[in-house]
Amino acid sequence: MPELPEVETVVRGLRDAKLVGCVVQASRVSWTRTLGGMSVAQFEHRLLGHRIEDIRRRAKYIVIALDGGLWLLIHLRMTGNLSVKSVSEPRDPHERAALVLEDQRELRFRDSLKFGRWTLTDEPDAVLGVLGPEPLSEAFTPTLFRPLMQAHTRLLKPLLLDQHVIAGLGNIYADEALWEARLHPCRIASSLSPAACNRLYAAIRKVLQRGVDGMGTTLGRGTVNFYSVAGRRGSNQDALNVFRRDGEPCPRCSTVITRIVVAQRSTHLCPRCQPG
Numbered sequence: 001m002p003e004l005p006e007v008e009t010v011v012r013g014l015r016d017a018k019l020v021g022c023v024v025q026a027s028r029v030s031w032t033r034t035l036g037g038m039s040v041a042q043f044e045h046r047l048l049g050h051r052i053e054d055i056r057r058r059a060k061y062i063v064i065a066l067d068g069g070l071w072l073l074i075h076l077r078m079t080g081n082l083s084v085k086s087v088s089e090p091r092d093p094h095e096r097a098a099l100v101l102e103d104q105r106e107l108r109f110r111d112s113l114k115f116g117r118w119t120l121t122d123e124p125d126a127v128l129g130v131l132g133p134e135p136l137s138e139a140f141t142p143t144l145f146r147p148l149m150q151a152h153t154r155l156l157k158p159l160l161l162d163q164h165v166i167a168g169l170g171n172i173y174a175d176e177a178l179w180e181a182r183l184h185p186c187r188i189a190s191s192l193s194p195a196a197c198n199r200l201y202a203a204i205r206k207v208l209q210r211g212v213d214g215m216g217t218t219l220g221r222g223t224v225n226f227y228s229v230a231g232r233r234g235s236n237q238d239a240l241n242v243f244r245r246d247g248e249p250c251p252r253c254s255t256v257i258t259r260i261v262v263a264q265r266s267t268h269l270c271p272r273c274q275p276g
């Protein structure tokens with residue numbers, strides 16, 4: 001599933017494709033549930049003629065601001081992929097939705113597992129306002145982070161995945177951050193010392209920034225994996241220390257990395273660096 005670095009890479013790709021300023025001439029929806037409840041007719045009618053004013057990221061959402069106070073929020077979920085193509089290029093059989101632009105290009109959404117969602121709304125805060133702080137923002141400081149951990153008696157792994165607590169982390173970067181901070185995924189968040197909180201804070205920023213710099217993580221080769229808007233693989237998979245490296249030696253201490261299940265999520269750790 002795309003996490004903060006992958007979604008950030010997509011947003012930068014959409015900006016590089018010069019979508020800002022483009023006017024939506026029509027839209028196309030072939031999987032109704034992608035719209036999360038809005039009818040296709042209503043979606044097409046409301047979008048028609050609106051200009052894209054801005055494209056940015058909030059948590060794992062791609063936030064497209066249109067003129068007239070309209071917003072399109074795109075969540076890629078498991079297999080969602082955005083690309084910008086000429087109208088004449090053949091369509092992917094897994095295309096679920098597309099925006100047809102005035103300049104003879106289309107923003108196309110391929111999503112083989114169909115969990116991705118496009119939300120068209122004039123009240124984006126109803127979706128985005130409930131999300132936790134952005135971990136790479138300047139406002140995200142150790143002083144902000146420590147009380148978030150101290151306030152929760154939950155296990156670290158599911159807490160880090162909770163988008164209402166911190167935005168943008170998923171399975172890959174949570175495992176990497178916990179390894180970096182030498183913390184077991186089943187530690188109780190409120191039991192962390194101030195020093196451990198600071199280590200985890202720094203680790204979260206480090207692994208996410210490395211992911212952004214590497215233009216995301218692309219684990220496999222098939223179309224369900226992550227690709228940028230231009231169709232490129234990320235490179236951060238080469239920088240992962242524990243995620244899906246069970247059976248391999250820990251890069252820090254050479255102990256064999258193990259995989260456990262925490263809150264139904266596959267979790268990778270070094271039993272020596274991250275004692276329970």
Ligand SMILES: [Zn+2]
Nearest residue numbers: 250253270273
């Ligand atoms: Zn180790």
